[in-house]
Amino acid sequence: MLTRVQVAFHSIFRSPPAFIVRAPGRVNLIGEHTDYNEGFVLPMAIDRAVWIALRPRTDRRVLVHSLDLNLSAAFDLDSLTRGKNRWEEYIKGVAHELQLAHYHLTGWEGILTGDVPRGAGLSSSAALEVATARAFASVSGFEWDALRIARIGQRAENNWLEVQTGIMDQSVSAGAKAGHAFFLDCRSLEYQHIPLPKDIAVVVMDTSTRRGLVDSAYNARRSQCERAAKFFGVKALRDVGVEKIEEEKNKTKNVKGAWLDDVALKRARHVVTENARVLKAVEAMRLNDAVTLGRLFNESHVSLRDDFEVTNDALNWIVEAAQARSECLGARMTGAGFGGCAVALVPKDSAEAFAKAVGAEYRARSGKETAIFVSEAGEGASVV
Ligand code: GLA
Numbered sequence: 535m536l537t538r539v540q541v542a543f544h545s546i547f548r549s550p551p552a553f554i555v556r557a558p559g560r561v562n563l564i565g566e567h568t569d570y571n572e573g574f575v576l577p578m579a580i581d582r583a584v585w586i587a588l589r590p591r592t593d594r595r596v597l598v599h600s601l602d603l604n605l606s607a608a609f610d611l612d613s614l615t616r617g618k619n620r621w622e623e624y625i626k627g628v629a630h631e632l633q634l635a636h637y638h639l640t641g642w643e644g645i646l647t648g649d650v651p652r653g654a655g656l657s658s659s660a661a662l663e664v665a666t667a668r669a670f671a672s673v674s675g676f677e678w679d680a681l682r683i684a685r686i687g688q689r690a691e692n693n694w695l696e697v698q699t700g701i702m703d704q705s706v707s708a709g710a711k712a713g714h715a716f717f718l719d720c721r722s723l724e725y726q727h728i729p730l731p732k733d734i735a736v737v738v739m740d741t742s743t744r745r746g747l748v749d750s751a752y753n754a755r756r757s758q759c760e761r762a763a764k765f766f767g768v769k770a771l772r773d774v775g776v777e778k779i780e781e782e783k784n785k786t787k788n789v790k791g792a793w794l795d796d797v798a799l800k801r802a803r804h805v806v807t808e809n810a811r812v813l814k815a816v817e818a819m820r821l822n823d824a825v826t827l828g829r830l831f832n833e834s835h836v837s838l839r840d841d842f843e844v845t846n847d848a849l850n851w852i853v854e855a856a857q858a859r860s861e862c863l864g865a866r867m868t869g870a871g872f873g874g875c876a877v878a879l880v881p882k883d884s885a886e887a888f889a890k891a892v893g894a895e896y897r898a899r900s901g902k903e904t905a906i907f908v909s910e911a912g913e914g915a916s917v918v
Pocket of ligand 1: 562565566567568569570699700701702703869870871
C-alpha cells in the first residue's frame with residue numbers, strides 16, 4: 535500500500551508527498567451494539583488500512599484522487615456542500631466537523647487508497663474518516679488526540695452522513711496499539727490496551743453478504759435500546775444490571791405502571807449481558823485464558839442472534855462452520871450485523887487449515903464466496 539500510494543502520488547504530482555498517513559479498519563472482538571448504550575467494547579485494529587499521500591496547498595481547497603474508485607473530488611473548505619459520492623462525503627464531513635470544533639484547516643491535495651474491504655463490517659468508513667483527520671492534522675499542524683478525533687469522525691458520520699453510529703470504530707482506528715486489543719469505556723472514553731492471548735490467531739471470515747449502515751435496522755435497534763433505558767429509568771442501558779433484566783422478565787410493569795414490550799426487553803438483555811461479557815473477556819485476556827475468551831465469543835453470537843436479532847443466515851452458517859472445528863476456541867459475528875464478517879479464535883499453528891476448512895464448508899452450504907484471513911492487531915492511525 536505504501537509503495538502504491540507513493541508511486542501514484544509521484545506520477546500525478548511529479549514530486550514526493552509531504553506526508554503519508556494511514557488509519558486502520560477494525561474487527562470487534564466482543565462488545566457489540568454496546569457503544570451507543572454507553573457500555574464497553576473490545577475491538578482491535580486490523581492490519582488493513584486507508585492510506586493518503588498528500589501535500590499542503592496554499593489555498594483552502596482539498597483535492598483528492600481515489601485510486602481504488604478512480605474518482606476525484608475537489609471542494610473548498612469555506613463552502614462545504616453535500617454531494618452524491620459517498621466516499622467524498624466522509625472527507626467533507628470530517629472537514630466540516632473539525633472546523634465546527636475550531637480546528638484551523640489548511641487545504642491539501644493527495645492520493646487515497648486502501649485495503650479495508652468496503653461494507654464488510656470492518657469499518658472502512660471509520661478508517662477513511664480517521665485517515666482524513668490524520669491528513670488534516672499533518673498539513674494543518676494540530677495535535678493528535680485520538681479520542682477527540684474519534685468524536686469528530688463520529689459526528690461526521692452522525693451529522694453529515696446521517697448514520698447514527700457509536701464511538702467504537704473511530705476510537706480504535708485512531709488510538710489502537712499494535713499487538714493489543716482496545717478496551718474502551720464508551721461513557722468515560724477511558725481506554726486500555728490489552729495484549730492478545732499468546733499464540734492465538736484472530737481469523738476474520740467474510741460472508742460476502744453486505745448491508746449498508748444507512749438502512750433503518752441499525753437506527754431501529756438504537757431506539758429500542760433507548761426505549762428500554764427509559765423504562766428502567768436510567769440514562770443508558772449501561773446502568774442496568776443482569777439481575778434487573780431477570781427480575782423484569784417475571785414482571786409485566788415497572789413501578790410507574792408502564793409496560794416494556796418483549797422486543798425491547800430482549801434488546802436490553804443482549805446489551806446488559808454483552809457488557810458483562812466484555813468485562814469477563816478483558817479479565818480472560820489478562821490471564822492469557824483463550825479458552826474462556828472463546829466461550830464468551832460463542833455466547834455473544836447466541837445473544838446477537840436470538841436477543842438482538844442482527845445476524846443473517848450467512849453469518850450463522852459461517853459461525854457454525856467455524857465452531858464445528860475442534861481447533862476453534864470460539865466464533866461470533868462482528869460489527870453491526872445483517873451481513874459482513876464474523877471473527878474466530880484459533881491456535882496460530884492451525885489457522886491456515888481452519889480457514890481452508892471453514893471456507894469450503896461455508897461455500898458448500900451457502901453457495902457464496904468467502905474471504906477468510908488472519909489479522910494481526912494493527913497500530914492506530916499514524917504518519918508513516
Ligand atoms: C457499527 C457502528 C458501531 C457499533 C457497531 C455495533 O460498527 O459503527 O458504532 O455500534 O456497529 O457494535
